[in-house]
Amino acid sequence: MGRWEPDARGRMTRAALELFAERGFEQTTACDIAERAGVTERTFFRHFADKREVLFDGSESLVRTAREAILAAPDLPPFDAALVGVVAATDLLEGHREHAAHRARIIEANPGLRERELLKIAALADLTTEALRTRGVAEPAAALAAHSAVAVFQVAFARWVAEEQRADLATCVAETAAALRALV
């Protein structure tokens, strides 16, 4: 057995989610999280640029999945291509509605966390724009299609976790996309 327990990163993300739920984000110090995970505070900051980042550990793979799906898709109109990326990203969340809702509640309760989430969503929009451009879509169509698809994702996600509906996320996205088309 090694000198340290394995999966320090996973232990830290789980500890953080627990502590934020128990006593709130602001009332939890980076030191508390590190302690519960069995590492030092300094190790925490080596894995995560700041305290908020520990809640967004999976976001990079989500964005990468969207990007790759767009690049691999058949030839489609810009908005449809952007939706392909969003749908691929949502696939990673499907089946984890409880966890997503739990996490969303923590983020909603703190403006600083909301801020960070918006940055991650903006990154999704930016990478989607870039992927569309790689597929030959010109500006401003690429940026507009990307922002619209991401707006669909946001609205659909909010409805999905709002508990009233039991539909899966893919269905929410499809319905919301149809609603947008009817609207503009």
Add this chain to the structure above:
Amino acid sequence: MGRWEPDARGRMTRAALELFAERGFEQTTACDIAERAGVTERTFFRHFADKREVLFDGSESLVRTAREAILAAPDLPPFDAALVGVVAATDLLEGHREHAAHRARIIEANPGLRERELLKIAALADLTTEALRTRGVAEPAAALAAHSAVAVFQVAFARWVAEEQRADLATCVAETAAALRALV
């Protein structure tokens, strides 16, 4: 003459813009800004919740303008009503292209500032959604129309400050809105 120089708030916002441009956001402390503005650090934090906030002093009136324009508008389809709000907000920026571009460059260079800007944009989307709902628009149409209009604003603003074009902001918004309609 009073005990203190007037317009401490204005002096602080100007000092901050200067210092951020001269040496960057991170290399400027709240203390530096206060010093150049001729106030104490404590006074700075009395006016602004945190260091970033000093760059977003006008954003509240922008959002309020958008909201009031929507509530005062004649009866329109949801997306058109949302655009009325965006256009009203952009009126406040018209004629200050140089200043807007300068400020945008500072924000773009710092992820933390980008984060704050996204929060302000999200506030614009949220208030627009709420205004549309007040006008009788149901969900998810209200949220989708608001997000789409704000996306148009973001893309149009980016093109406006990108220097190549000399068109005014209202023209950029109109063209971008037309592009979105053609797209979805």
Add this chain to the structure above:
DNA sequence: GTCTATAGGGCGATAGAC
């Protein structure tokens, strides 16, 4: 205005993996 806790970066030491 003063005091203080927390965030978070710098640097060197240590101990395993290769």
Add this chain to the structure above:
DNA sequence: GTCTATCGCCCTATAGAC
């Protein structure tokens, strides 16, 4: 030997409390 993860201590700026 190099590379990488962890640790410990020092530091400053932020931002809230009194």
